[in-house]
Every structure is written in structure tokens, then in C-alpha cells.
Amino acid sequence: MPTVKVNSSSGTYSVISAPGSLGQASRLIAALGESTGIFLVSSPKVWRHWGRAVAKAIPAAENGRRPILFDDAESKKRLATVEDIARQLVRAGADRRTTIVAIGGGVVGDVAGFAAATYLRGVRLVHIPTTVVAQVDSAVGGKTAVDLPEGKNLVGAFYPPKLVIVDPQMLRTLPHREFRSGLYEVVKYGVIADPKLFAFLARRMDTILRRDPKALDYIISRSIAIKAGVVSKDEREGSLRQILNFGHTLGHALETATNYRRFLHGEAIGWGMLAVTSMALQLKELPQADAIRILGLIVSVGPLPRLGNLSPSQLQRIMASDKKARAGRVLWVLPRRIGKTEWGKDVPWPIVERTIKTLPVLADQLFK
Numbered sequence: 001m002p003t004v005k006v007n008s009s010s011g012t013y014s015v016i017s018a019p020g021s022l023g024q025a026s027r028l029i030a031a032l033g034e035s036t037g038i039f040l041v042s043s044p045k046v047w048r049h050w051g052r053a054v055a056k057a058i059p060a061a062e063n064g065r066r067p068i069l070f071d072d073a074e075s076k077k078r079l080a081t082v083e084d085i086a087r088q089l090v091r092a093g094a095d096r097r098t099t100i101v102a103i104g105g106g107v108v109g110d111v112a113g114f115a116a117a118t119y120l121r122g123v124r125l126v127h128i129p130t131t132v133v134a135q136v137d138s139a140v141g142g143k144t145a146v147d148l149p150e151g152k153n154l155v156g157a158f159y160p161p162k163l164v165i166v167d168p169q170m171l172r173t174l175p176h177r178e179f180r181s182g183l184y185e186v187v188k189y190g191v192i193a194d195p196k197l198f199a200f201l202a203r204r205m206d207t208i209l210r211r212d213p214k215a216l217d218y219i220i221s222r223s224i225a226i227k228a229g230v231v232s233k234d235e236r237e238g239s240l241r242q243i244l245n246f247g248h249t250l251g252h253a254l255e256t257a258t259n260y261r262r263f264l265h266g267e268a269i270g271w272g273m274l275a276v277t278s279m280a281l282q283l284k285e286l287p288q289a290d291a292i293r294i295l296g297l298i299v300s301v302g303p304l305p306r307l308g309n310l311s312p313s314q315l316q317r318i319m320a321s322d323k324k325a326r327a328g329r330v331l332w333v334l335p336r337r338i339g340k341t342e343w344g345k346d347v348p349w350p351i352v353e354r355t356i357k358t359l360p361v362l363a364d365q366l367f368k
Contacts, residue, residue: 004224007232008142008160015140015228017166017221019213022128025057025165029099029126032162036097039065039089041112043072046104046130049173054103054128061101065092072107074260077147079155085115099124099162105131105178106138106265110156113144117159125161130170132182133266136189136223137244139164141231151321152252158236166224168216180302181266183208184247187297188273189223192243193230195339197222198297205300242343245324246333247272250356253318257310270304271359278355278362279347280334290338299366307360312353 001024004015016028029038038061040054047054047069055062068088070081089098100123102112109127116125129139145156171179183201190198200218201208208215227244234241251272254263263271277294280286319330330352332345 002221004221004228005232006140006160006228008235009158010160013160013162013164015164015166015224017135017168017217017224019167019169019217021165022053022057022167022170025054025101025128026059028163028165029058029101030060032099032124032126034097035099035124036095037065037093038099038101039092039094040067040101040103041085041108041115042067042069042103043108044069045072046108050103050130050170058101070108070111072104072111074107074147074255074265077107077111079146081111082115082118082146085112086119089115089119094119094123096120096123099126101126101128103128103130105129105134109134109139110143110145110153113159113161114146114156117144117157122159125159127161127164128170129164129166131174132171132179132220133185135166135168135171135220136182137185137227139166140224140227141241141244142235147256151256151318151323154321154323160235166220168213168220171211171216178264179211180209181264181270183301184266184270184273184298186219186223187301188244188246188269189226190297191273191294191335191338192246192333192341193226193339194222197226198293198338202293202297202300205297209302239343242324243333243341245343246335246341247276249319249322249324249330249332250275250315252322253315254307254310256318257314258308262305262308267304270298270301271307273298274362274366275355275359276332276334278359279332279351280336282351282355283334283347285342286335287337290335293338294335295366303367304363307363310356312356315356316349316352 100116127139129135142160145153148154247269251268254268281291
């Protein structure tokens with residue numbers, strides 16, 4: 001099976017990416033070594049679609065145990081949810097040789113991952129991601145976190161999994177809006193690291209939106225390889241890994257400002273990528289031809305929800321408390337050309353403010 005290796009502080013782990021890989025889950029998990037119990041953590045929504053297939057694929061997780069399910073809305077990505085999972089593990093007799101298998105999208109992976117990192121000071125973690133965002137991004141790299149009212153992912157830990165099983169066939173039950181939303185993260189990889197992937201997306205977006213298996217297999221495996229290469233060099237976001245935040249500084253602020261009700265994660269990142277591309281153009285740090293191509297690719301994924309009446313000052317306050325800020329200074333990842341970005345950029349606030357104010361106009365021009 002196609003395998004990407006990821007280096008981490010706790011050892012090397014494998015990301016298996018292939019259609020039908022879910023069916024090999026039991027064998028792949030068993031190969032990690034002895035475990036006193038396998039506990040499945042998912043959401044009711046995911047379990048309705050995939051519970052029977054997962055139970056068949058990982059029979060060792062049965063043994064009379066029910067899966068631990070929680071609402072995977074962003075509003076439930078809280079410490080209280082982690083506590084509830086931990087208490088269910090205690091009542092089920094989970095010990096330090098337990099394996100937690102997270103089946104779901106980014107919220108399930110983040111919450112179950114943080115539960116695995118903190119339960120009994122750490123138990124084995126396996127990811128089986130079921131969304132585009134999770135398969136190409138959040139399940140790889142070892143970030144786990146929950147939100148606070150003040151912002152997104154402010155409490156968490158770097159806790160690498162022991163295995164990630166990516167089965168693109170699991171995307172077939174994903175609603176179209178969620179599928180499209182995940183593609184913005186793939187666009188990110190093309191902009192920050194891979195002109196060839198960028199060109200493929202620009203040329204084949206219609207095919208990708210129709211979920212062509214071969215096209216999906218390519219963009220998912222390529223995105224995983226890029227992410228693995230970056231996090232293997234910089235696990236804890238001290239330098240290079242910051243490029244993965246392209247579009248995320250403003251994107252996370254948009255999610256927080258709207259209480260996670262207006263935008264799906266990828267949609268907020270789409271807005272964030274439009275904004276930083278515009279900033280780079282204004283600063284004359286990005287060739288106009290590349291800016292036009294980047295904006296065009298973002299638009300090709302589909303329409304974005306309206307920004308509404310969000311004020312720059314409100315977003316500034318949120319961004320200043322973001323985990324990527326330094327002493328209240330908002331730092332940005334800006335594109336320099338397709339395939340190359342620069343991180344840690346301190347953009348003058350007047351340019352940021354002007355960009356946010358003019359984003360609706362830019363969007364109207366692009367999406368007409």
C-alpha cells in the first residue's frame with residue numbers, strides 16, 4: 001500500500017493512503033504491537049455512514065464496547081468534551097496500553113487526539129480521517145487541540161499518532177459543501193510548496209469536484225507528502241511549519257468572530273488566502289500574474305459564504321490573541337510566487353485593514 005513516513009519526536013509513523021485501506025485497518029493496527037483494548041471515538045453523523053464498515057474492519061474493537069460518540073460541531077470542540085471522553089474511558093477500564101482510534105473529520109481528530117495525549121498521560125492514537133480536510137491536513141502532523149471562547153485551538157498538545165489510515169473512498173458520503181470546503185486546503189499546498197500540484201488543480205478542478213477517483217487519489221497523496229515533509233523537518237512549528245498557516249490567520253479569526261456558524265473551516269481559509277494574496281500584491285512581494293492565478297484557483301473551488309458586517313477592529317483583537325501571534329503582533333504567511341511563501345511577516349495594519357474592508361468588493365468581482 002502507498003505509504004508516507006513522518007518523523008516525529010516520539011518516532012516515525014506511517015500514513016497509509018489508498019482506496020480500500022479501511023478494510024486493512026485491523027491488520028495495520030495489530031502491526032503496531034499489543035494493545036489491551038481498542039476504543040473507537042467518532043461522531044453520530046460519521047458513525048451512521050461508516051459505523052458498520054468500521055466495526056467490520058476492526059473487530060477487536062467490538063468486545064461488547066460501544067463506540068464513544070460526540071457531536072463534531074466546532075462548538076463542541078471544548079475541554080468539557082475531552083473530559084467526557086476520558087470519563088467514558090475510565091468507566092470502560094481503559095489502561096495505558098489502550099489504543100484510541102479516531103474516525104471522523106478535523107474536530108473528531110483534534111478532540112480524540114487531545115484525549116489520547118492526556119488520558120493517563122498518553123495512550124496510543126490512530127487516525128482514520130473521513131473528510132478532505134482531515135485526510136490531507138489535520139490527521140497528519142500531530143497537532144491536537146480544543147477551542148476557548150477567545151479563539152480556536154488555544155489549548156492542545158503536539159501528540160503524533162502511531163498510524164494514519166486514509167481511504168479516499170470514505171469521502172463519497174461527504175456532503176458537497178464539505179467536500180468543496182476541504183479543497184481549499186489542497187489549494188494551499190499548491191500555493192505554498194508545489195507548482196505542479198497547483199497546475200493540476202487549475203487544469204482539473206471540474207474533474208476533482210466530480211470526485212473522480214484518480215484525480216482525488218493524486219491530490220490527496222500529494223498533499224499528504226507535502227505535509228509530511230514539512231512537519232518532519234519542523235514538528236513544533238518553530239520555523240518552516242509556519243507556511244502551513246497560509247490563509248489561516250484571518251481564517252481562524254473569521255471562524256471565531258462568527259461563532260463557527262457561518263463558515264466551514266476550509267471556507268474561512270479560502271477567505272484568508274484571498275486576503276493574504278491581496279496583501280502580498282499590495283506590498284509588491286508577489287508578481288501580478290501569480291496573484292491572478294492564485295485568486296482564480298481559489299474562485300474555481302466555488303462560491304464562499306458572505307463575510308457580512310465583520311469589522312477589521314473586531315478581527316484584529318481576535319488575531320492578536322491567536323497562538324501564531326507574538327506579543328500581540330499578528331504575523332502573516334504571504335505568497336512570493338506559486339510554490340513559495342514567506343512566514344512571520346509583520347504587515348502594516350493600514351494594509352490589513354484596507355484589505356479586510358475591500359474583500360467583499362474583490363469577491364464580488366471574482367465570483368460574478
